[in-house]
Amino acid sequence: MIVQERAAGTVGTRPARRSTVRGWLRSPSLVVGLALVLGVLAVAVLAPVVAPYNPIKQNYGVAVQPPSAAHLLGTDKFGRDQLSRILYGTRIDLAVGLICTFIPLLIGVGVGAVSGYYGGVMDTLFMRIIDVQVAFPFYVLLIAIVAVLGPGLINMYYALILVGWVAFARLIRGEILVAKQLEYALAARAIGCGDARVIARHLLPNVIGPAVVFAMSAVVLNILAGASLSFLGLGVQPPIPEWGAMIAESREYVMTAWWLPAFPGLAITVVGIAFSLIGDGLSGFLRPRRS
Amino acid sequence: MNRRRYIAGRLGQMMVTLAVLAVLVFYMIRLIPGDPAVTMLGIQATPDAVEQLRHQLGLDRPVPVQFAIFIAGAARGDLGESVLARVPVASLVRQRLPLTLFLVTYAMVLAALITVPLGTAAALQRDRPLDQAIRGFSVFWISTPSFWVGILMLIAFGVKLGLFPVGGGGRTFAEHVYYLFLPALTMGLGVSAVLTRNLRDSILATLTAEHVVVARAKGLPARRIVTRHVLRNAVISTVTLLGLYIGFLVGGSVIIESVFALPGMGSEMVSAILGRDYQVVQGFTLVYAVLVSVVYLLTDVAYAFIDPRISL
Numbered sequence: 001m002i003v004q005e006r007a008a009g010t011v012g013t014r015p016a017r018r019s020t021v022r023g024w025l026r027s028p029s030l031v032v033g034l035a036l037v038l039g040v041l042a043v044a045v046l047a048p049v050v051a052p053y054n055p056i057k058q059n060y061g062v063a064v065q066p067p068s069a070a071h072l073l074g075t076d077k078f079g080r081d082q083l084s085r086i087l088y089g090t091r092i093d094l095a096v097g098l099i100c101t102f103i104p105l106l107i108g109v110g111v112g113a114v115s116g117y118y119g120g121v122m123d124t125l126f127m128r129i130i131d132v133q134v135a136f137p138f139y140v141l142l143i144a145i146v147a148v149l150g151p152g153l154i155n156m157y158y159a160l161i162l163v164g165w166v167a168f169a170r171l172i173r174g175e176i177l178v179a180k181q182l183e184y185a186l187a188a189r190a191i192g193c194g195d196a197r198v199i200a201r202h203l204l205p206n207v208i209g210p211a212v213v214f215a216m217s218a219v220v221l222n223i224l225a226g227a228s229l230s231f232l233g234l235g236v237q238p239p240i241p242e243w244g245a246m247i248a249e250s251r252e253y254v255m256t257a258w259w260l261p262a263f264p265g266l267a268i269t270v271v272g273i274a275f276s277l278i279g280d281g282l283s284g285f286l287r288p289r290r291s
Numbered sequence: 292m293n294r295r296r297y298i299a300g301r302l303g304q305m306m307v308t309l310a311v312l313a314v315l316v317f318y319m320i321r322l323i324p325g326d327p328a329v330t331m332l333g334i335q336a337t338p339d340a341v342e343q344l345r346h347q348l349g350l351d352r353p354v355p356v357q358f359a360i361f362i363a364g365a366a367r368g369d370l371g372e373s374v375l376a377r378v379p380v381a382s383l384v385r386q387r388l389p390l391t392l393f394l395v396t397y398a399m400v401l402a403a404l405i406t407v408p409l410g411t412a413a414a415l416q417r418d419r420p421l422d423q424a425i426r427g428f429s430v431f432w433i434s435t436p437s438f439w440v441g442i443l444m445l446i447a448f449g450v451k452l453g454l455f456p457v458g459g460g461g462r463t464f465a466e467h468v469y470y471l472f473l474p475a476l477t478m479g480l481g482v483s484a485v486l487t488r489n490l491r492d493s494i495l496a497t498l499t500a501e502h503v504v505v506a507r508a509k510g511l512p513a514r515r516i517v518t519r520h521v522l523r524n525a526v527i528s529t530v531t532l533l534g535l536y537i538g539f540l541v542g543g544s545v546i547i548e549s550v551f552a553l554p555g556m557g558s559e560m561v562s563a564i565l566g567r568d569y570q571v572v573q574g575f576t577l578v579y580a581v582l583v584s585v586v587y588l589l590t591d592v593a594y595a596f597i598d599p600r601i602s603l
Contacts, residue, residue: 128307128308128311131304131307131308131311132308132311132312132315134538134583134587135308135309135312135538135580135581135583135584135587136312136538136576136579136580136583137538137539137540137541137542137545137579137580137583138538138539138542139539139542139543139545139546140541140542140545140560140575140576140579140580141542142542143545143560143561143564144319144572144576146564147319147564147569147572148319148322148323149324150324151564151565217433220433220434224434224435224436224437227436227438228436228437228438228546231436231438231546232546232549232561233561233565234561234564234565244436244438247436247438247439247442251442254442254445254446254450255446255450258446261439261442261443261446262443264439265435265436265439265440265442265443268435268436268439269431269434269435269436269439271434272433272434272435272436273430273431273434275434276430276433276434277430280430
């Protein structure tokens with residue numbers, strides 16, 4: 001895969017970091033994104049407090065009602081309050097996005113750093129894993145893993161983690177390959193730093209930036225993937241309130257009850273945009289300053 | 292000579308990949324917790340039926356023999372038999388693959404048609420309102436679930452306005468183009484969000500290149516500089532990215548086919564998983580993976596011809 005190798009090596013042109021708080025505030029994307037994410041986190045934590053109804057309690061007396069004062073976002077076919085379900089759904093979708101990004105990030109950074117720094121057999125083995133994984137379309141691989149493990153929330157976590165770490169490892173490996181040749185890395189080795197110290201204290205802090213920016217896209221991708229799998233019936237199972245599953249449940253009513261698919265999808269989009277904006281803002285700090 | 296060696300090396304690499312793929316896909320059914328035959332038939336199945344299915348799947352033989360049978364079958368295009376539909380998996384592939392291929396190609400064409408004007412406009416209007424708006428468009432489409440957009444399009448343009456059919460893929464080429472427009476557009480918009488941003492940055496980088504400065508100094512009209520000198524160079528990196536996104540598009544088609552009830556590979560694969568028809572899941576996974584590997588190979592080979600630096 002020549003293409004990826006070429007895309008990976010971007011070290012060396014990095015400018016001095018402008019990571020003062022004031023600098024951060026100058027990026028509107030970053031500020032808006034962070035504010036949105038904080039808001040979404042608050043909703044996730046406070047769901048029991050802010051949700052007006054029990055998200056799984058059925059009440060057939062008010063089934064499939066349009067938005068009203070009593071039910072701001074309407075009710076579903078079981079008479080459940082959609083606003084409450086969306087608020088509780090934040091917990092599931094956000095957890096999928098964050099956990100299925102953070103664990104792969106840790107694994108990927110470890111594997112990528114060792115693979116890029118030492119090279120050799122391990123690196124070759126790792127490159128073959130990449131080749132094989134790249135051959136599977138992203139969603140086909142996820143679906144195939146869920147097919148083997150069986151549908152469900154926990155297995156969906158396993159699938160996303162199993163698939164997700166490779167991209168991080170590839171990214172870090174590419175950066176390390178370039179950075180280990182640079183003077184500061186050679187200098188660190190020349191003054192007698194051990195491999196572990198060179199990797200952890202000298203190389204990683206300098207190459208982690210792109211991985212952090214990519215992690216923001218990965219959160220979005222994982223939230224979308226989790227919702228998509230649940231939409232297909234392969235992820236979160238009813239009656240757990242999850243946005244993709246809610247859209248799936250609304251399918252028989254799409255002709256008559258527009259609010260059922262509309263709002264959960266909007267919730268996914270808002271959270272997605274929040275993390276995209278953070279990624280967008282952060283990448284601005286990595287790019288060379290415009291002259 | 293170098294080019295030939297490069298292509299041979301790339302071909303060998305793909306063979307290794309395919310071999311590992313085959314092993315992985317072979318183990319798919321065998322990794323299912325418990326007895327796959329029981330899982331497929333349900334707990335109420337009679338021992339006889341389970342035994343018969345185990346025999347049909349070849350699970351009662353030693354693993355190396357099973358693998359040999361699997362590989363020999365796959366090489367002949369025999370991917371086993373669907374347990375639910377009682378037809379060969381290969382014939383399901385033949386029925387459903389064309390629509391999926393058409394959909395993915397269509398989505399790529401639409402993505403390109405959206406990307407080139409938007410990316411060019413954004414770059415030429417850098418940091419002005421139009422650029423900001425196009426950037427907003429990108430962030431939105433990257434962050435929104437395609438299956439949701441698909442459903443909304445179906446409601447708006449299919450049901451309410453009645454402009455497009457709400458299911459099926461059509462029979463003739465013209466019908467395909469019409470029936471698959473909404474699904475292909477849904478997929479294409481998602482990809483074009485990523486590509487537009489890339490093309491914009493790539494054009495901005497090219498605008499400062501020496502050959503463009505020379506073209507400007509010569510006094511060539513701006514339009515000609517953009518189309519002949521900038522875009523032709525800038526688009527290479529975008530096309531590379533599009534190539535990388537083929538795998539993503541093929542995977543996305545699984546979801547979009549389910550949304551639009553299209554009789555392609557993806558919708559069949561999803562119902563096969565829900566129906567525990569693992570022979571179909573296994574066969575389809577292999578076909579998808581081989582398909583994408585071949586596309587990547589062809590892309591790399593095409594590049595070796597377009598850009599001589601690659602095979603050096």
